[in-house]
Amino acid sequence: MASTTTLKGDNFDRQLFESVIKRRFFFTEAFEIYRLSPNFKGDNRGLFDYGPPGCALQANIVDAWRKHFVLEENMLELDCTVVTPELVLKTSGHVDKFADWMCKDPIKGRLFSWDYLRADHLVENVLKARLARGTRGLVKDSPKLDQATVDEYNDTLAKIDNYDGDALAELIRRHDIRNPENNNEVLPPVPFNLMFKSTIGPSAAAPVYLRPETAQGQFLNFKKLLDYNQGSMPFASASIGKSYRNEISPRTGLLRVREFLMAEIEHYVDPEKKQHPRFRDVSDIVLPLLDRETQLSGKTAPRTIAIGQAVEFKVIDNETLAYFLGRVMLFLMKLGVDRSKVRFRQHLANEMAHYACDCWDAELLTSYGWVECVGCADRSAYDLTVHSRYTGTSLAVKEALPEPVKVEEWQATLDKKLAGPRFKKDAKAVQSAVESLDQIALERLATDLEQNRAVAIETPALSDGTTRVELSKELLSISKTTRIQNTREYTPNVIEPSFGIGRILYSLLEQVYWHRPNDAARAVSTETLLVLSLPLAVAPNKVLIVPLSSNPQLNPIARKLSARLRNLGIANMIDASSASIGKRYARNDELGTPLGMTVDFDTLKDGSVTLRERDSMVQVRGLEDEIVAAVRGLVEGTETWEQVMGRMEVFGGQEEDQ
Amino acid sequence: MASTTTLKGDNFDRQLFESVIKRRFFFTEAFEIYRLSPNFKGDNRGLFDYGPPGCALQANIVDAWRKHFVLEENMLELDCTVVTPELVLKTSGHVDKFADWMCKDPIKGRLFSWDYLRADHLVENVLKARLARGTRGLVKDSPKLDQATVDEYNDTLAKIDNYDGDALAELIRRHDIRNPENNNEVLPPVPFNLMFKSTIGPSAAAPVYLRPETAQGQFLNFKKLLDYNQGSMPFASASIGKSYRNEISPRTGLLRVREFLMAEIEHYVDPEKKQHPRFRDVSDIVLPLLDRETQLSGKTAPRTIAIGQAVEFKVIDNETLAYFLGRVMLFLMKLGVDRSKVRFRQHLANEMAHYACDCWDAELLTSYGWVECVGCADRSAYDLTVHSRYTGTSLAVKEALPEPVKVEEWQATLDKKLAGPRFKKDAKAVQSAVESLDQIALERLATDLEQNRAVAIETPALSDGTTRVELSKELLSISKTTRIQNTREYTPNVIEPSFGIGRILYSLLEQVYWHRPNDAARAVSTETLLVLSLPLAVAPNKVLIVPLSSNPQLNPIARKLSARLRNLGIANMIDASSASIGKRYARNDELGTPLGMTVDFDTLKDGSVTLRERDSMVQVRGLEDEIVAAVRGLVEGTETWEQVMGRMEVFGGQEEDQ
Known part of the structure; x- marks a missing residue:
């Protein structure tokens, strides 16, 4: 991968970047003091702790995600357990294939x-x-x-x-x-x-795994979710939580870790109706798409195309999948991702997970190359089907038809008087197996039975562990019948946008990072000045409050201001340390704090304070009430910094060191 | 445990209560469809999934916690990994004692x-x-x-x-x-x-556990936290995350589970200065305290006493511990806990965890008896000391003394020229062991050395796994010296308020639950009407919006109202189903939705809507703008329902079923 650039276009220096991340405690290797101790034979690789600014940034990204996806579309949020019995992941295919x-x-x-x-x-x-x-x-x-x-x-x-x-x-x-x-x-x-294995309870006979994705818990609750949604389709469930992958050799920092936060949406949709009611909201959004065909031709330049067209030309398979790609793009823009460093790449056929039938990744460009941050997979009906088959529980949707339909079809009947004593507690499972036979199978079985052959059918797991029974024609009869059908039954397809929060967070930090030209005349140190231009929406702190000097009259004003902002729900921090004001601002530029307020001797005289914008370092001055109103407008997005500058007195041009 | 009562004083019927929790999908046993399948040999006990209202309630409790504790006091929030190398938990004592x-x-x-x-x-x-x-x-x-x-x-x-x-x-x-x-x-x-065990990486030689508490990750980062806080003491770190206990026989639903969400504060304090600067904020709060003495005398009635007095009379050991008990009480009140069903119980000496030197539990009364929901432990310097000793990393605070002090003391010197070749890569560990000898030890060792005896001292773990070396007087010299001391070094004590979010959530649900008298004349069903009086601050949805009928003109108005509230950050839900309006409200009483807005034919004529309060079922009517303003005031806590009733037209007295 060639060298990448910072936000302002100069060369990205990873060592310098990592020094900020470490110095400001965004994140750190977990258990570092143990790894450094001579007797540590363990393995802490791929495990990271988030420090205060990283933790706040993560919480703000999660909060933005919940608002953008869950609240905006009334998704049904679940919180399912990480610890998962082996059988569930055996059925889903993870024990064999993950x-x-x-x-x-x-x-x-x-x-x-x-x-x-x-x-x-x-x-x-x-x-x-x-x-x-x-x-x-x-x-x-x-x-x-x-x-x-x-x-x-x-x-x-x-x-x-x-x-x-x-x-x-x-x-x-x-x-x-x-x-x-x-x-x-x-x-x-x-x-x-790649799954972490353990056992549950004291007997050691009950193997469990830490989930490798949050999806399975959502699928297993599908019936309850559908009930909660009053039977109405389509709908989505969503989940935010930790998942685990026991990577063989984790490297590249936060990008390949063993414990990570995911946010996943499972959108359940009628396979025959993959239109989306809000598709028009996104159809004009232009996306950089690196589709399968382009990749196979050996090219790496994405096609830039409006979502509506992409569906029309079948670049993206259906409206629902395309809708989510558009929503993902809008979400990434909200976080402050660099538009020129995003692309959507379609998986090649041999690259997809075992459950997926189509998949697009949102990738962000970093110094490690393009990083998969969001996967949008069409998992078809795979998961609901396998869990339903294994457990014998219906995970299908029954829908009233607009008009009754006359249907001629094969119908199977199990003789309950004979089946009960014969199969005992498995009788219900055999009955459900008979009910789930499709028309093609029934026609074939009917011929076999006619010729006096017993037939074998697949069943849910029986009490002896097998999944097959043989049925004679005394037990099973199959005949062609005509009936009036009022409902239609189908297993939903699942469109799954899946977000790696840690990867997004890391890529974002790289993309908003730049070096401020260090003007020697007013340099606060001889070091390069480093800035993280995190937008207000996700910045760990929104406002830094600095009393100009250690004068004891200034601190109470700073504390009052801080409490006032906190009551408005605006995260802020006071820095009353003895460092120069320039150094204190430089420290907060590294933390990505967008705004700064200075309390000085004029504040004592006339109640005015200054407000500084991080990227331009421009300051305005006004009465406390005016400045607080401006901060609130900026945080809530009802006013821009340009508007604030337009209506208030610009102070000194740039910050002064005193 | 004798029978408990509902919020309104009638007998608590657990079966009825559980039917609401299940019907409204607050939570459910995890992997239920597998447990019901005949071939399931696993164990899903003690594992629970939260459905949409439970998940929202949990998120709101966590949000309230973060505001009440972390933001209010500028605590340093961390997010540390769950997967923990064995050695860390060996050192902390959990491998041997948990x-x-x-x-x-x-x-x-x-x-x-x-x-x-x-x-x-x-x-x-x-x-x-x-x-x-x-x-x-x-x-x-x-x-x-x-x-x-x-x-x-x-x-x-x-x-x-x-x-x-x-x-x-x-x-x-x-x-x-x-x-x-x-x-x-x-x-x-x-x-x-009780810890879940696994291995990390492919070699199977690296045992790990799922953490049983979030505390250890915070302790291991103490040095970085202190740096981040610019060396200033006291301060607190905080963490919200899952912890795990492999219970032998989980029972009593959410109260004893194997995977649970915790919120923990570690407040680091100078052992000689356990005063708290904000103590006066809580000193007048009256707490029901069941102290050790009362329990040992066989009584169960708590003493009701103001926090200030409790510290004065040494019922609670120190201001900082007492401060947090007061803050916990305020937090529980915010959530809607019943004041008459809280008590603070002091642990008996033999009941405390291996690391604690004093502990008070906030307990909530439920149908299962008094449930420990918050533990406030004084962990003394235990954890920081053992981790520091094992790793050889200082986890102490160095503080400048106000005035230099002349100190006469024993001082030990290791001959580096000899020690280097002798101990090789362990030399640093031996040096740090020598440095951490206290005065009593030094005096004793000085005598031994004088009598030409070699001395043995404890060390951090050495490369051969031992923790002891022998030093001759050629290597080690000890003499009495006088020096001017400018700084003081100490290992902080830790006061730890630790919250079980699931237990709080469950106990709260029981405490806000009641039966609404079912007036036969206007009954919506023959069943008992069940209500969860969750306060606005934590209710999963704040507002239910109901179009009165299926008239197609009403739905767009409902959707517009919904979007308007959403933009104000107010969680709401539309119920446009065909059920009667009474049934739709009854459903949302079970979900704990505090407010309801009805859009009806008068809305089409004059733009007015009604607003219903859940507990009283009183409705007021006003223009859309007025009602939205009232909702906003109620949600933000700037107005009470009594004030809203006072200034607006009360509509029909009670809701009408149409």
């Missing part, structure tokens, strides 16, 4: 050093090292790479996210990729499940 | 049925059963209980929370307590650690 591929060294039987543990990272790092050296191996006298091999390596690296275990094994074999630490051959990659 | 006592049946080797698994529950249930039968055993012809034994059983039951494993074993032996299912003798109780 894994990365991992390589081991056969000679020592030991694990690789961190970066080479994941099979795709092993391939990636070895090929990159070979390209850098221009040779086929890392040992002396390795043959030089020819152009065809260079091209092949580069092609492989471009697709590195898309290989499965077999493909990775094949790459390792074909390119003779070895453990770079000792040149041993490596065993073929094995899957490593 | 356990309950569990009994097993020796004959079958199998576990008891749920209620008898915990040793204290086994004793409790068996003694209660004997008292109920009046006999000493559960088998036929068991001897009758005499009065002395009845008294002894009752005395044991009253103290059942306070026995440790040995005491429980002694009770089981002395009272011959057996497995009530098969009359087998039971094995002595063994400790069962």
Whole structure:
């Protein structure tokens, strides 16, 4: 990835940026004092704590999310448990499929050093090292790479996210990729499940996992949600909470962590009606779309296209999915994301999660490259279907038809007098299995029964653990009947916008970061002045209040001002330290505090205070009431800084250091 | 526990109460559709999901908490990880001591049925059963209980929370307590650690636990927090997040769960200055205090006493602890807790957690008895000391003295030239161990060294896992010196108010619940009308908007009103279903919605709407603008319902069903 730029266009210096994040305690590695202690054999990688400004920023992003999505569209918010019984995640497919591929060294039987543990990272790092050296191996006298091999390596690296275990094994074999630490051959990659496992209760016989996503809890409550919504479709549930992925080798800071905050929406929709009633609200919004076709042609420049057109030309499959892409774009703009550093990328077919049938990621550009921050997947009816089938509980919607319809269809009847004694406590499960047979199956079974053959059908899990029963024609009869149908039953499709709050927060911090030119004449230090231009909507503190000097008369005024703003719900902080006023402002520029109020000796005389805008450093002066009103207008979005400057006295042009 | 009462004083009917909670989806057992499926061998007990109103109520309680504590006092909020390396919890004492006592049946080797698994529950249930039968055993012809034994059983039951494993074993032996299912003798109780255990990363060699409290993450960040606070003391950190306890036998619904939301404050204070600058704000608040002395005298009636007096008479140890008890009381009142159903109970000496030196619980009265909802513990310097000692990182405060002090003291010097080669990478740890020796130790060691004896001292963990080194007098010299001291160093004490949000939420729901007399003449159903009188501050929705009929002109007005309230930040819901208006209001009385607005045919004519107050069912009528202003005033607390009634036209006296 080439170098990225700061908000103002100069080169992004990650080391400088990280120094601000650390100095101002936005976040920190968790358990750092233990990791630094000599006896620590544990692993704290991929675990991060948010300090006060990071925690407030996160809370403000979550609050903005809840208002923008949940409240705006009356979504039904749930808070489900993280601890999840194994069977639930077995059914959802996560126990079998939620894994990365991992390589081991056969000679020592030991694990690789961190970066080479994941099979795709092993391939990636070895090929990159070979390209850098221009040779086929890392040992002396390795043959030089020819152009065809260079091209092949580069092609492989471009697709590195898309290989499965077999493909990775094949790459390792074909390119003779070895453990770079000792040149041993490596065993073929094995899957490593990414879920944290534990047991619940004292018996140790009840395995549980920490959820890898918040979605499953929402799906399992679908019936209750539909009832709560008085049976009306479509609707959405939403959830904000921690999820867990036991990454093999976490790196790149907040971007690949083992514990993270997610916000997920599950929008339940009739598969035959994927229109959206509020589609017109977003259809004119222009999105940068990197669709599947463009990617497969090897291009990386997105098409810039209005949402309405994108649906018309089938770039995006349906209105509901497109509606959410538009809403996501509006949300990111509210947070202060740089419009030129967003794109929406469609997943390639082999890249999607096991449950998805289409997926678009909102990606934000950072110094680590494009980072997937929001995934918008169409999970079809996958989850509701598998849970319903396993538990024998209907997770379908019954809808009254506008007019009754005459239907000719196969109908199956289970002889209850015989089935009861035969299946005992499984009788209900067998009955529900018979009821859920579709017309194609019924027609086939009818023929079999006619020919006096017993038939086997799939069932929900029975008490002996099996999921299949055999039924003779004494037990089961199937015939063609005509009936009047008044209702229609269907399993909803689920459109899922899923937000990684930590990734959004990190990318946003990078995107609002810049260096203020350090004018030597009024420099507050010899260091570069660093600024985070967080917008008022998400900034940890909205206002810094600084008493100009340590004069004891100024502090009570500052405290009164602070309480007044707090009563208006405006987060603020007093800095009454002995540092120069310039240093105190510089500190708060690093914290992203948008506004500053100074209480000085004129305040004692005439009750006036100054108000400073972070990005321009312009100050205006007015009576306390006027300034508080201006702050309130700015925070609530009813007034802009330009309007404030227009109607108030601009003070001194720029801040003075005293 | 005797029967409790509803908000209006009639008998509390738990079955009826639970029917509302379930019907309105406040919360539900998690993974219910799996638990109901025949093949589920897992365990979902103690896991609960919050539905939309429960989730909103929880979010509102958390929001009120953040405003009341964090923002009001500029606490430093952190968000730390749940996943915690074993070593951290080993040091804090949780790996060894955070356990309950569990009994097993020796004959079958199998576990008891749920209620008898915990040793204290086994004793409790068996003694209660004997008292109920009046006999000493559960088998036929068991001897009758005499009065002395009845008294002894009752005395044991009253103290059942306070026995440790040995005491429980002694009770089981002395009272011959057996497995009530098969009359087998039971094995002595063994400790069962209550933390969920897992491993992190692919090597399986790195054990982790899910945190049992949010406190440890805050303590480990103390140094960064102190820096962030510019070195100024006292201050508090705070954290809101999930914690986990793998309860042996969860029961009583939300009151004993395995995954729960906590809000914790860690207030760091100079042990010599436990005064609080804002103490006068709370000193006149009267609290019902059930102190240690009262409990030991066998009484259960709390003393009602002003906070100022309680500190003066040493009922509460210090101002800071007392200040927080007062703030907790104010917070509970804000939520709508019944003042007559709160008490503050001091822990008995043998009942406190291993880290606490004093503790008061705020308890709320429910149908399950008094429930501990907030614990206010003085953890002294325990946690900071053990983490500092283990890691060798200073977690102390250095304070400039107002005037320099001349100090005569023992001083130890480690010969660095010798110590370096001798201890290699442990040299720093040995140095820090020498530096942390106190005067008493130094005096003793000086004598030993003088007599040519090598001395052994405690160290932070060394690279070979030991925590002790021996030092000869070549390495270590100790002498008496005089120096001018400009600073003072101390490890802060921690006062910790810790809130169980789920327990508060459940107890609050019970306390605001009542039955509305069902006036047959205008009954909306034959069922009892149930009401949750949640105050506006925490109610899931503030306003219900009902179009009187399905007339298509009314719905757009309702939607416009809804958007208008939403823009003011007022959560609201439209019910445009075909149910009668009385039924729609009854549904929202069960949801605790405080206000209702009706849009009817007069609205079409003159733009007026009605506003209904939930508890009195009184309605007023006014123009849309007036009603919206009234709603805003009520929500923001600038106006009371009495004031609204005073200045507006009361409409129809009570709601009409049409």
